[in-house]
Amino acid sequence: MIRLQERGTTPIYEQIVEQMKALIAKGAMRTGEKVPSVRELSSTLLINPNTVSKAYQELERQGVIQTIRGKGTFVAEPDAPRMAVERNEALQEEVRRLAVEAKHLGLKREQFVEMITRECDFLWGDGHAAD
Amino acid sequence: MIRLQERGTTPIYEQIVEQMKALIAKGAMRTGEKVPSVRELSSTLLINPNTVSKAYQELERQGVIQTIRGKGTFVAEPDAPRMAVERNEALQEEVRRLAVEAKHLGLKREQFVEMITRECDFLWGDGHAAD
DNA sequence: ATAGTGTACTATATCAACTAGTACACTTAA
């Protein structure tokens, strides 16, 4: 379900955040579904419970999941993304970075756009659906 | 020319690398042009010369600039991107991350594609030129 | 009661990033 990369400097809690968001975006986990408990996931990944807790707190801060004390943690409803303004600007900035990187790699405009389009097909669907 | 963000955890040397690549991709600096010396840039940005040196070494590793001992550092020719395979895979991965983030932000497919297209227009040119 | 949930807290260890200072090898020009 979640695989950690030992190599590289990306923090464990960030890897959990990204992969959890990817699973939800792909539809592998759906709204209201229960995610693994802090202790369960920490024992599966052989890491400290505090590290999982930190990841879950970040996910909740972004509105991706919702925690209920004593019950557990669940996938939140996708209607109200929090910090939308700041994260939108951050997304803009990352798009710029990626385009610059693509050009330095020698990619042509069509190659880059095609790379994006392929990923969009996977996430949003192939055709031109409403969402 | 280069502006550092105090806030945030992004290392200074990485900010220099990214901004320098952006300047070159935009055409603000052209092949063969001299870039500021290590000591000059470090004194301008009020940072340690070693930090600038580290950024320049990373840029040379990526084939973006070329250093000549005793003479200075210059924008390299864009013909031979190094580490192309690894960096291409890294670019793929980042594209996935961005698409996931965009979907979590509630963006529709067309909005995301439009955001990309706008940046491509800026870097590669508006029309459908060969490059 | 008991077990399972998320959370909070202190303490500790590790490592990357950054700074400071010094020194060396090289190129260019006076």
Added chain:
DNA sequence: TTAAGTGTACTAGTTGATATAGTACACTAT
């Protein structure tokens, strides 16, 4: 030759994020 400017290498030290370990608390469900 001398002086100034280039990139580079090295040691030493500080800071902050990351992760771990251990303990404890409040809540929920059975």
